[in-house]
Amino acid sequence: MADLPDVSTLLDTAVRSLGGTRREGQTEMADAVAEAVDQREHLVVQAGTGTGKSLAYLVPAVRHALAHETTVVVSTATIALQNQLINRDLPRLAAALAPLLPREPTFAVLKGRRNYLCRNRLQTADDEAEDSELFDPRQLSSLGRQVTRLHEWSEETESGDRDELVPGVSDLAWRQVSVGANECVGARVCAFGQDCFAEFAREAAQSVDIVVTNHAMLAIDMSQGNHLLPEHNTIMIDEAHELVDRATSVATGTLTERSVGTAAKRAARLVEPGISERLTECGDGLALMFTDVPDGRLDHIDDGLAGAVAAVRDAASACVAAIGPSPGEQDPDSATDRKLALAALGEVHDTAVRILESFEPALRDRTDIVWLTKAPSRPPSISVAPLAVGGLLREKLFGDRTVVLTSATLTLGGSFSALAHQWGLGREVAEEAEAAKAVKAPKQESASGTEDDDGPHRAAGEPRWRALDVGSPFEHARSGILYVAKHLPPPGRDGLADAYLDEIAELIEAADGRTLGLFSSMRAAQQATDALRERLDHPILCQGDDSTGQLVSRFADDERACLFGTLSLWQGVDVPGPSLSLVIVDRIPFPRPDDPLASARQRAVGAHGGNGFLAVAATHAALLLAQGTGRLLRATDDRGVIAVLDPRLATARYGGFLRASLPPYWGTTDPSVARSALRRLSGRTAPAPAPAAG
Numbered sequence: 001m002a003d004l005p006d007v008s009t010l011l012d013t014a015v016r017s018l019g020g021t022r023r024e025g026q027t028e029m030a031d032a033v034a035e036a037v038d039q040r041e042h043l044v045v046q047a048g049t050g051t052g053k054s055l056a057y058l059v060p061a062v063r064h065a066l067a068h069e070t071t072v073v074v075s076t077a078t079i080a081l082q083n084q085l086i087n088r089d090l091p092r093l094a095a096a097l098a099p100l101l102p103r104e105p106t107f108a109v110l111k112g113r114r115n116y117l118c119r120n121r122l123q124t125a126d127d128e129a130e131d132s133e134l135f136d137p138r139q140l141s142s143l144g145r146q147v148t149r150l151h152e153w154s155e156e157t158e159s160g161d162r163d164e165l166v167p168g169v170s171d172l173a174w175r176q177v178s179v180g181a182n183e184c185v186g187a188r189v190c191a192f193g194q195d196c197f198a199e200f201a202r203e204a205a206q207s208v209d210i211v212v213t214n215h216a217m218l219a220i221d222m223s224q225g226n227h228l229l230p231e232h233n234t235i236m237i238d239e240a241h242e243l244v245d246r247a248t249s250v251a252t253g254t255l256t257e258r259s260v261g262t263a264a265k266r267a268a269r270l271v272e273p274g275i276s277e278r279l280t281e282c283g284d285g286l287a288l289m290f291t292d293v294p295d296g297r298l299d300h301i302d303d304g305l306a307g308a309v310a311a312v313r314d315a316a317s318a319c320v321a322a323i324g325p326s327p328g329e330q331d332p333d334s335a336t337d338r339k340l341a342l343a344a345l346g347e348v349h350d351t352a353v354r355i356l357e358s359f360e361p362a363l364r365d366r367t368d369i370v371w372l373t374k375a376p377s378r379p380p381s382i383s384v385a386p387l388a389v390g391g392l393l394r395e396k397l398f399g400d401r402t403v404v405l406t407s408a409t410l411t412l413g414g415s416f417s418a419l420a421h422q423w424g425l426g427r428e429v430a431e432e433a434e435a436a437k438a439v440k441a442p443k444q445e446s447a448s449g450t451e452d453d454d455g456p457h458r459a460a461g462e463p464r465w466r467a468l469d470v471g472s473p474f475e476h477a478r479s480g481i482l483y484v485a486k487h488l489p490p491p492g493r494d495g496l497a498d499a500y501l502d503e504i505a506e507l508i509e510a511a512d513g514r515t516l517g518l519f520s521s522m523r524a525a526q527q528a529t530d531a532l533r534e535r536l537d538h539p540i541l542c543q544g545d546d547s548t549g550q551l552v553s554r555f556a557d558d559e560r561a562c563l564f565g566t567l568s569l570w571q572g573v574d575v576p577g578p579s580l581s582l583v584i585v586d587r588i589p590f591p592r593p594d595d596p597l598a599s600a601r602q603r604a605v606g607a608h609g610g611n612g613f614l615a616v617a618a619t620h621a622a623l624l625l626a627q628g629t630g631r632l633l634r635a636t637d638d639r640g641v642i643a644v645l646d647p648r649l650a651t652a653r654y655g656g657f658l659r660a661s662l663p664p665y666w667g668t669t670d671p672s673v674a675r676s677a678l679r680r681l682s683g684r685t686a687p688a689p690a691p692a693a694g
Contacts, residue, residue: 004063005101007060041466046467050635073230078239079163079214082109110212118184153165185336232401237404244422271319371597388601420465430466483641500586505532506671507674518628532562581641589621626662641678
């Protein structure tokens with residue numbers, strides 16, 4: 001279809017049809033995406049809030065799909081954006097472009113099998129009291145009511161997609177009616193194979209132009225040999241700053257007494273009692289060993305815990321051997337029991353093997369990290385995860401496809417290098433050209449925290465990629481003030497100091513509410529909520545009081561309200577207009593010093609000559625800080641103040657790196673300037689001109 005309109009024409013049509021205004025950054029991004037796809041070269045694009053980046057990658061994606069009769073995959077991190085693309089952006093875009101194209105573009109959503117109701121599993125849900133909490137009659141009654149509701153919903157739903165069930169059900173209830181890919185018996189064997197929601201979704205995705213999925217599904221697809229998604233050679237990854245964490249989560253294995261017990265219970269339906277009981281006993285022994293080991297990262301494993309993990313491994317292997325090879329033709333119930341048992345046993349066995357093998361190399365050569373988690377509200381667990389996923393992404397994601405990665409936040413400390421390194425990318429093409437001109441230049445520390453000593457040449461296997469920052473339509477220096485409370489003491493470990501609570505109260509009073517408080521812990525958010533509800537007459541909403549969606553809606557509807565919370569509020573909160581004019585950040589969001597993955601990654605960078613703090617802790621903080629402060633300006637006429645109470649942003653040596661990761665807000669450390677600006681915005685004093693950039 002060589003006679004298709006060019007990307008510029010299609011973008012103009014789409015923007016006009018959707019009632020928007022074409023922006024320079026949007027045009028630049030769309031052209032760059034189209035060129036990257038044509039040249040089969042990877043592209044990394046930072047597109048600030050308000051750019052219209054969804055259209056900037058969807059329009060070239062649609063054109064490429066129709067021109068080459070192929071499928072383009074779009075991957076997102078959050079359910080909210082996934083739903084926005086499927087339910088709003090793509091239907092409107094397809095309708096707008098249809099008159100210019102040979103046919104209307106088609107699209108579908110594809111998630112992991114666990115997201116769809118399984119009719120076969122639904123039939124046995126009432127018998128699946130696998131979790132220990134079900135001995136609580138109240139929990140059992142609640143589960144029963146939810147499963148009954150799921151039975152009713154199964155007769156009404158056309159998709160079986162959990163996200164369409166409103167209100168939702170607990171994870172425990174949903175587990176009773178869904179299966180993972182390794183638990184599915186297959187459409188040919190399953191009694192409901194011809195009426196399977198997951199199969200319907202997969203079939204729908206095979207013949208469309210655009211398939212929308214999520215980063216977790218993308219990671220699973222990569223780890224299983226790229227067989228879950230339809231055949232494709234182009235991927236658009238939105239919210240790309242989340243890719244590493246989602247891929248790491250998929251690659252993490254966890255052992256608990258409960259997971260071992262579940263595997264034993266499923267095996268008990270197929271093997272001699274003594275064999276499955278042995279696995280149950282090994283799960284009990286593992287739980288006993290947990291009590292003797294402190295939680296946190298395990299650089300070494302003692303003989304007792306190693307023996308308990310090995311016993312679980314061997315007992316799970318014995319159960320698999322006792323189940324034996326497939327007998328061939330089976331009735332659906334037997335096939336289901338067998339598949340569920342083998343899936344649970346395989347997960348337990350493989351995780352145990354990974355845990356034990358991770359300790360075999362010398363400490364500096366390890367590729368996996370193991371840690372023990374003990375929390376008051378959860379049973380103890382031992383987990384294993386990769387130190388890095390760059391190798392997986394380089395081989396499985398960037399290997400033979402064109403990938404466009406985009407987000408509002410991709411440059412940290414003013415450079416794309418930090419995230420590119422985590423994705424498994426080497427030098428950007430432009431950097432290679434510069435390096436070629438100055439091969440003999442002195443070594444410099446890169447943004448990844450390691451010395452840049454590989455000259456102008458690309459390492460073997462490193463993908464070619466280009467970077468682009470199309471900026472933002474917002475005039476940050478005229479729309480937002482970055483106020484750092486330099487006069488406050490450094491944050492402590494014992495909660496918020498009185499000086500912090502006083503500062504928060506004075507800022508909220510000046511803003512007349514309208515405040516989003518982003519805290520580094522739920523403890524701090526709750527402390528601030530309790531203290532300020534007594535001091536202020538503004539409604540203060542706190543995460544956990546209701547669902548996040550309901551709290552954000554109430555906050556947006558009441559201009560005098562404040563909303564306090566922790567990590568899930570740092571991203572995804574979109575409240576344009578007068579309901580939000582102040583974002584408060586209580587402290588720089590470094591990872592906890594005892595965070596097992598972050599601390600191990602930091603140590604690994606240091607062991608190889610890099611700056612572990614810069615590569616891991618500061619990068620993590622910069623990314624979250626940029627995301628959190630980005631909640632302030634959501635529309636071009638928004639105005640407000642970002643108040644960072646942690647003085648280290650102004651005083652510490654790494655403060656410059658963190659500030660360089662933020663948009664160019666007008667900066668001050670004077671509290672009177674911040675409060676005066678907030679009073680003007682709230683209409684309590686006569687308006688004054690916004691500060692000039694500086």
